[in-house]
Amino acid sequence: MTDVKAELVGNLWKIVTEVGQQVEEDDTLMILESMKMEIPITTPVAGVVKAILANEGDVVQEGQTVAVVEPA
Amino acid sequence: MGGADRIEQQHAKNKLTARERIDLLFDAATFRELGLLAHQHTMSGDAGDPDRSPADGVVTGEGLIDGRRVYCAAYDFTVMAGSMGMIGEQKVTRLRHKALLNRIPMVWLLDSAGARIQEAAGSTFAGSGALFYEQVQMSGVVPQVAAMLGPCAAGTAYIPGLADFVPMVKETSSMALGGARLVRAATGEETTDHAMGGSQVHCYVSGVGDVEVDDDAACIAAVREYLSFFPSNNRETPPRRETDDLRTRRIEGLNKLVPTNPRAAYDMRKVVRRLVDGEHVFEIKPAWARNIITAFARFDGSAVGIVANQPMFKGGALDIDAADKAARFITLCDAFNIPLVFLEDVPGFIVGTEMERQGIIRHGAKMLYAVSEATVPKVTVVLRKAYGAGYYVMCGRGYQPDGLFAWPSAEISVMGPEGAVEILFPKQIAASDDPAATHQELLTTVRRTIDPYIAASWAYVDDVIDPADTRRVIIDALEGAATKRLSRPWRKHGVRPV
Numbered sequence: 375m376t377d378v379k380a381e382l383v384g385n386l387w388k389i390v391t392e393v394g395q396q397v398e399e400d401d402t403l404m405i406l407e408s409m410k411m412e413i414p415i416t417t418p419v420a421g422v423v424k425a426i427l428a429n430e431g432d433v434v435q436e437g438q439t440v441a442v443v444e445p446a
Numbered sequence: 447m448g449g450a451d452r453i454e455q456q457h458a459k460n461k462l463t464a465r466e467r468i469d470l471l472f473d474a475a476t477f478r479e480l481g482l483l484a485h486q487h488t489m490s491g492d493a494g495d496p497d498r499s500p501a502d503g504v505v506t507g508e509g510l511i512d513g514r515r516v517y518c519a520a521y522d523f524t525v526m527a528g529s530m531g532m533i534g535e536q537k538v539t540r541l542r543h544k545a546l547l548n549r550i551p552m553v554w555l556l557d558s559a560g561a562r563i564q565e566a567a568g569s570t571f572a573g574s575g576a577l578f579y580e581q582v583q584m585s586g587v588v589p590q591v592a593a594m595l596g597p598c599a600a601g602t603a604y605i606p607g608l609a610d611f612v613p614m615v616k617e618t619s620s621m622a623l624g625g626a627r628l629v630r631a632a633t634g635e636e637t638t639d640h641a642m643g644g645s646q647v648h649c650y651v652s653g654v655g656d657v658e659v660d661d662d663a664a665c666i667a668a669v670r671e672y673l674s675f676f677p678s679n680n681r682e683t684p685p686r687r688e689t690d691d692l693r694t695r696r697i698e699g700l701n702k703l704v705p706t707n708p709r710a711a712y713d714m715r716k717v718v719r720r721l722v723d724g725e726h727v728f729e730i731k732p733a734w735a736r737n738i739i740t741a742f743a744r745f746d747g748s749a750v751g752i753v754a755n756q757p758m759f760k761g762g763a764l765d766i767d768a769a770d771k772a773a774r775f776i777t778l779c780d781a782f783n784i785p786l787v788f789l790e791d792v793p794g795f796i797v798g799t800e801m802e803r804q805g806i807i808r809h810g811a812k813m814l815y816a817v818s819e820a821t822v823p824k825v826t827v828v829l830r831k832a833y834g835a836g837y838y839v840m841c842g843r844g845y846q847p848d849g850l851f852a853w854p855s856a857e858i859s860v861m862g863p864e865g866a867v868e869i870l871f872p873k874q875i876a877a878s879d880d881p882a883a884t885h886q887e888l889l890t891t892v893r894r895t896i897d898p899y900i901a902a903s904w905a906y907v908d909d910v911i912d913p914a915d916t917r918r919v920i921i922d923a924l925e926g927a928a929t930k931r932l933s934r935p936w937r938k939h940g941v942r943p944v
Contacts, residue, residue, distance in 0.1 A: 383798050408761060409760075409793040411793050413760060
């Protein structure tokens with residue numbers, strides 16, 4: 375299992391994936407809004423999204439795990 | 447070297463021998479070895495056994511790289527695990543002295559178990575350590591490269607720590623102030639040299655390594671390429687490399703790489719690549735602090751250092767590691783007369799409790815310091831955002847760029863329109879019958895004040911340029927500043943933030 379973490383503190387603006395989805399390395403799973411920028415949160419590995427651990431509108435912290443991907 | 451068995455073991459680990467590495471590093475048939483006949487002596491002063499430590503575990507000498515002289519110390523892991531013995535270190539010391547005396551670059555090819563403890567244990571240690579003192583004296587006078595091709599344990603890890611450029615081979619190289627065995631003895635922590643100090647740590651997390659490469663050959667190629675951007679010493683200018691790439695080449699569609707939505711991310715590497723000679727870029731620390739790009743490239747044949755914000759990561763906003771990475775790179779370029787090009791699209795420094803705890807003020811100050819101190823030609827192009835102190839550290843007007851240009855999409859401002867409205871007009875919005883409409887109105891009003899033509903009309907930027915002309919504009923500005931001479935009041939040295 376690979377944790378997908380937020381790179382910096384911000385507002386979780388959009389979740390663009392769902393549990394069970396196949397993803398490729400560097401695919402965008404969520405978009406964080408921080409510093410007035412839309413910052414993609416990407417998966418470091420290809421695989422299947424196993425869990426989404428935050429909701430749209432949440433403030434997430436730097437280093438917080440926001441999703442879990444099972445590597446292919 | 448340490449015999450056929452040891453050489454076989456070295457190859458089995460996917461490593462080349464010290465001499466094979468030297469053959470790859472230098473132009474054919476140019477290497478002259480110094481100290482071949484040296485070997486370990488017994489502590490009692492007997493001649494010892496010359497076969498026990500051929501060349502005393504380190505091959506030293508000089509040769510040519512692209513026709514220019516370089517000194518090299520290649521630690522030989524096949525001889526007593528490349529351990530640093532007394533005689534071998536005399537050889538390397540001699541090279542360091544020659545490097546400084548003759549103003550010639552120095553390359554270490556590191557593959558060593560560290561200090562040869564049987565020669566170093568006990569309080570004669572009191573006389574040791576001059577190698578780092580000497581590296582500091584060499585710093586900024588001659589280029590120093592420490593290529594990591596194997597382990598580099600204990601205090602000797604300060605060799606790369608003080609070097610200018612540190613490429614690391616994946617899997618086989620590591621560096622740590624204490625090797626795994628010492629760590630266990632000192633603190634009880636269980637780890638391995640690789641887990642603690644491999645390239646996956648130093649090129650991604652700690653920032654001590656500069657580039658991760660796949661094998662020894664790629665590592666040596668990286669060393670050669672790095673040096674191609676550098677003069678032999680700080681009194682010379684970098685060598686030119688002729689190019690077929692037209693200096694006036696227009697780059698249609700360059701602005702299309704930058705989204706019109708000011709909130710959207712994009713890959714600045716593509717912009718950098720399109721601008722430079724032959725689209726060839728040599729990135730330093732590409733996998734660490736990815737929110738800023740530091741890279742060597744050439745414009746019309748001349749070497750430059752490029753500092754570019756990378757909106758793809760953290761929106762291009764600056765944090766402690768990005769500031770450290772840029773400050774170090776700017777200082778390196780300035781020391782060796784390599785002009786600087788800043789490509790700016792920065793929403794500012796990241797703010798908040800976590801950043802303050804990490805000391806963002808102290809780290810950001812390093813970047814301010816480095817950019818202020820740099821006297822090489824500096825050219826700044828603002829592509830999109832240039833907010834707050836981000837604009838300053840990316841060589842805004844106050845930092846005396848020799849050319850400051852803006853694309854029509856540039857937004858130079860203390861902060862973006864959204865932030866400004868939230869901070870300046872909360873009462874108006876709260877008191878409004880239609881807060882959303884008022885918010886929108888205020889946003890439009892503020893947005894109208896953020897316009898590069900306003901900055902140009904106050905003569906704060908030199909010109910607003912057609913993005914397709916960016917290459918030509920940069921080359922012209924660099925050329926115009928090539929004769930720049932800047933003298934500052936005498937001081938021993940400033941008090942550099944660290």
